[in-house]
Amino acid sequence: MKKFSANNPAIPIADHVKHDGSKWTIKEKLWLGLTPQEYKKQFFRNWVNWLMLCIFAVGIPIILQRYLFGLGAVTHASNDYPWGLFLGFGLFAMVPLSASGFLLGTTVEVFGRKDFIPIERLALLNGLLGYFFAVLYLEVDLGMPWRLPYPMFVSLGPAAVLFLVAWHVATYLSVQIAELVPAFGEWSGWLKGKRWIKSITLGLTIAGIILSTLHQGALGALFTYAPGKVHPLWFSAEFQWIHFFCSSIFAGLSMVIVSSALCKWTMKWRADDRFLGSVDNLTIGLGKGCSYAMITYLVIKIVAIAHDQEWAYLLTGWGQYYLLELGIGVVLPMFMFAVAVKNRWAGMVRLAALISVLGIIWNRLNTSMISFNWNLYPEIPHWKEVWITITIYALYFLTYRFILYRLPILYEWKGEK
Amino acid sequence: MTEQLSRRRFIKGGLAGTVAVSVLKDKETQAAHDFEGYPDAMGVVVDLTRCVGCRSCEAACNKEQGLPEPAEPFDDFSVFDYMFHGQKRRTDEAHYTVVNRYEVPQLDHPLFRKMQCNHCNEPACLTSCFVNAYTKTPQGAVIYNSKVCVGCRTCMIACPFYVPTFKYSSAFSPRIMKCIFCYDTRLKDGKPPACVEACPQEALTFGKRIDMLEVAHQRIRMEPGKYIDHVYGEHEAGGTSWMYISPVPFDEVGLDTSVTREPILNYVKGFLAIVPMVLTIWPALFAGFHLLATRKDRIKESQTDENQEG
Numbered sequence: 201m202k203k204f205s206a207n208n209p210a211i212p213i214a215d216h217v218k219h220d221g222s223k224w225t226i227k228e229k230l231w232l233g234l235t236p237q238e239y240k241k242q243f244f245r246n247w248v249n250w251l252m253l254c255i256f257a258v259g260i261p262i263i264l265q266r267y268l269f270g271l272g273a274v275t276h277a278s279n280d281y282p283w284g285l286f287l288g289f290g291l292f293a294m295v296p297l298s299a300s301g302f303l304l305g306t307t308v309e310v311f312g313r314k315d316f317i318p319i320e321r322l323a324l325l326n327g328l329l330g331y332f333f334a335v336l337y338l339e340v341d342l343g344m345p346w347r348l349p350y351p352m353f354v355s356l357g358p359a360a361v362l363f364l365v366a367w368h369v370a371t372y373l374s375v376q377i378a379e380l381v382p383a384f385g386e387w388s389g390w391l392k393g394k395r396w397i398k399s400i401t402l403g404l405t406i407a408g409i410i411l412s413t414l415h416q417g418a419l420g421a422l423f424t425y426a427p428g429k430v431h432p433l434w435f436s437a438e439f440q441w442i443h444f445f446c447s448s449i450f451a452g453l454s455m456v457i458v459s460s461a462l463c464k465w466t467m468k469w470r471a472d473d474r475f476l477g478s479v480d481n482l483t484i485g486l487g488k489g490c491s492y493a494m495i496t497y498l499v500i501k502i503v504a505i506a507h508d509q510e511w512a513y514l515l516t517g518w519g520q521y522y523l524l525e526l527g528i529g530v531v532l533p534m535f536m537f538a539v540a541v542k543n544r545w546a547g548m549v550r551l552a553a554l555i556s557v558l559g560i561i562w563n564r565l566n567t568s569m570i571s572f573n574w575n576l577y578p579e580i581p582h583w584k585e586v587w588i589t590i591t592i593y594a595l596y597f598l599t600y601r602f603i604l605y606r607l608p609i610l611y612e613w614k615g616e617k
Numbered sequence: 618m619t620e621q622l623s624r625r626r627f628i629k630g631g632l633a634g635t636v637a638v639s640v641l642k643d644k645e646t647q648a649a650h651d652f653e654g655y656p657d658a659m660g661v662v663v664d665l666t667r668c669v670g671c672r673s674c675e676a677a678c679n680k681e682q683g684l685p686e687p688a689e690p691f692d693d694f695s696v697f698d699y700m701f702h703g704q705k706r707r708t709d710e711a712h713y714t715v716v717n718r719y720e721v722p723q724l725d726h727p728l729f730r731k732m733q734c735n736h737c738n739e740p741a742c743l744t745s746c747f748v749n750a751y752t753k754t755p756q757g758a759v760i761y762n763s764k765v766c767v768g769c770r771t772c773m774i775a776c777p778f779y780v781p782t783f784k785y786s787s788a789f790s791p792r793i794m795k796c797i798f799c800y801d802t803r804l805k806d807g808k809p810p811a812c813v814e815a816c817p818q819e820a821l822t823f824g825k826r827i828d829m830l831e832v833a834h835q836r837i838r839m840e841p842g843k844y845i846d847h848v849y850g851e852h853e854a855g856g857t858s859w860m861y862i863s864p865v866p867f868d869e870v871g872l873d874t875s876v877t878r879e880p881i882l883n884y885v886k887g888f889l890a891i892v893p894m895v896l897t898i899w900p901a902l903f904a905g906f907h908l909l910a911t912r913k914d915r916i917k918e919s920q921t922d923e924n925q926e927g
Contacts, residue, residue, distance in 0.1 A: 266788075267788060268788055269788050270785055270788035270791060271783075271785045271788075272785030275785070277783075277785035277786070279773065279782040279783060280702075280704075280707075282770035282771075282774055283770065283774060306903070309907075310907045310910065311907070311910045312907070312910045312911040312914060341769075342767055342768045342769055343766070343768015343769075343770070343783060343784075343791040344767055344791060345768075347765075347768070348767070350748050350765055351747045351767065354748070355748040355762075355765035356748070356749060357746050357747045357748050357749040357750075359744065359889070360745055360746055360771075361745070361889070362747040364892065365747075366747060402904075402907060406899070406900055406903045406904060406907075409903055410895060410899045413895050413899065414892060414896075417888065418888065420888075421885060421888035421889075422774075424884045424887070424888060425741060425744075425745045425771065425774055425775035425881055426774050426775060426777075427777075427881065427884045428873065428875055428876055429774070429777075437884040437887055438887050440888070441887075441888045441891070576702070576704065577703055
């Protein structure tokens with residue numbers, strides 16, 4: 201991209217008009233101001249794209265197989281483990297990692313921390329896409345994906361926890377779309393929509409907090425339906441929803457830290473000086489938030505063990521595994537965050553964030569699959585199930601990058617706003 | 618001004634939503650609180666001292682429910698040796714009921730136990746279903762409506778007895794497959810389910826649940842040495858329509874004795890209770906935070922306005 205912008209100073213596009221005064225068309229904006237040949241050239245020069253193509257080459261036929269021959273064709277069709285990777289990773293891990301939208305929204309709009317504005321839109325986008333792809337994972341997993349709107353409009357079971365998840369994720373998706381209308385409005389030139397959304401931002405943000413508290417918690421509460429199946433250390437009737445909610449705070453923040461680091465390193469051409477100049481400081485600020493959220497989480501985890509009298513379990517094999525998860529996934533990054541923030545080491549904050557992102561995925565898989573049915577036998581997912589999970593994630597990655605290349609997320613729109 | 622207006626409208630909306638939710642929730646939790654099952658619900662006692670493992674009940678169920686013909690015929694007893702991941706046979710999309718054999722050290726002969734849906738008084742599958750696909754009928758059956766089911770399989774997560782199964786083999790019309798107490802064809806008309814009728818040993822006794830409970834306790838009372846003094850299903854998971862009496866501890870015949878004595882729903886109520894709280898308190902709380910956090914900015918703004926005017 202650097203090469204192209206050296207040849208043509210109007211690239212990357214950040215304005216409605218070209219240098220000669222004529223307007224960019226939407227089509228030109230979609231092609232990033234390049235000719236199709238140039239676009240193709242830059243696409244195939246990137247090894248990441250080749251990797252993606254390899255994943256899709258195997259993944260898309262398997263996904264077709266899933267829709268033509270049923271879930272049994274690509275999973276172990278287990279009646280003992282009804283939920284596998286599609287939900288264990290796709291829903292239970294993707295959703296907390298996407299809490300970033302409501303967290304940064306709250307920081308900027310509710311608490312008035314305007315210094316976080318350069319990273320706010322990235323956090324909002326990270327949230328929106330995470331939720332959208334969580335729903336996509338759900339569409340792979342549901343037995344009858346075409347009935348997705350049933351819990352909303354056809355047959356309602358309002359006393360079920362999943363009912364709350366369905367409604368809240370759906371509403372919150374629309375809130376997040378609304379929150380990103382300004383970025384889209386600037387890019388496409390649809391300024392009326394943008395200005396209207398700006399006027400109701402606070403309402404949207406508070407709606408986001410309520411919905412997020414409840415559905416992040418509800419994902420945890422789903423496991424309270426299985427008191428005998430989830431290992432007691434990962435189960436707590438009273439605290440499950442608080443565990444899930446509280447851990448989503450550092451999960452979401454860590455994910456923005458990781459994502460902004462990737463942007464800083466690989467997408468310099470698209471980011472402006474405002475983003476590049478502040479991202480290290482903001483990373484440290486977010487790291488501080490993470491370490492606070494983690495110490496809170498750690499305390500509640502211990503309180504839950506004390507409340508349910510589960511100390512004896514800590515001495516068993518499961519207990520050691522539990523401590524290993526807490527140690528590597530929470531305590532280690534917590535101290536790393538604290539040390540790094542104190543010494544203002546952005547690099548170490550990023551490493552800690554990566555560990556805590558992996559720690560959250562580990563925790564959700566532990567709750568939904570590994571410690572689930574701890575009295576039965578372990579279930580190792582079918583390789584096709586693993587591959588589909590990776591394929592959808594690759595699609596998530598591509599969509600994420602596609603939008604970052606275009607919309608004013610990492611840079612400020614120079615034209616009329 | 619527009620901002621304040623929208624905030625007010627927003628809070629109003631939030632309140633209305635909360636009232637709606639708490640009204641709905643209250644009804645549900647109240648109804649669930651002291652529910653001891655329908656008074657006329659039917660039930661079955663399974664007497665493990667009588668079962669000989671002939672699999673007649675399996676055959677009858679297969680025929681009555683129109684399930685696919687199994688690979689091994691019903692007079693093939695090698696199925697008792699079948700193991701999957703160290704587990705004996707369980708229900709699946711082709712079997713609503715299965716009989717398993719258990720070698721027990723106290724006796725010189727093995728015991729056989731039939732498993733099927735236990736038809737809980739407060740079924741976990743029903744309470745976890747977000748499209749209301751399950752119904753507990755007054756006759757005691759827990760039935761399932763495949764027309765509204767989305768296939769999320771939460772019911773399979775929630776069932777403490779590992780009963781509901783999913784038709785994974787179908788891409789276009791998958792559904793939950795589980796015993797429905799022969800509701801459509803028999804129970805509705807007061808008739809016993811096919812398995813009970815087919816049992817040559819009278820190991821299965823059918824009648825009103827309260828009477829069956831009485832029958833079970835009476836058998837234990839009459840021959841105290843023969844049975845363990847416990848009716849499995851009287852309190853398990855809040856009480857079930859199908860109950861078991863056994864000559865050996867229940868965990869030796871593959872029944873989960875650690876299963877909760879209260880309905881599964883009780884574990885979920887803690888979370889359900891906080892929902893109205895979050896809906897009511899959060900909007901005001903965070904609007905308040907916003908006003909506090911931005912107070913200085915506001916003062917500054919009004920001062921600069923005054924300065925400009927002055």
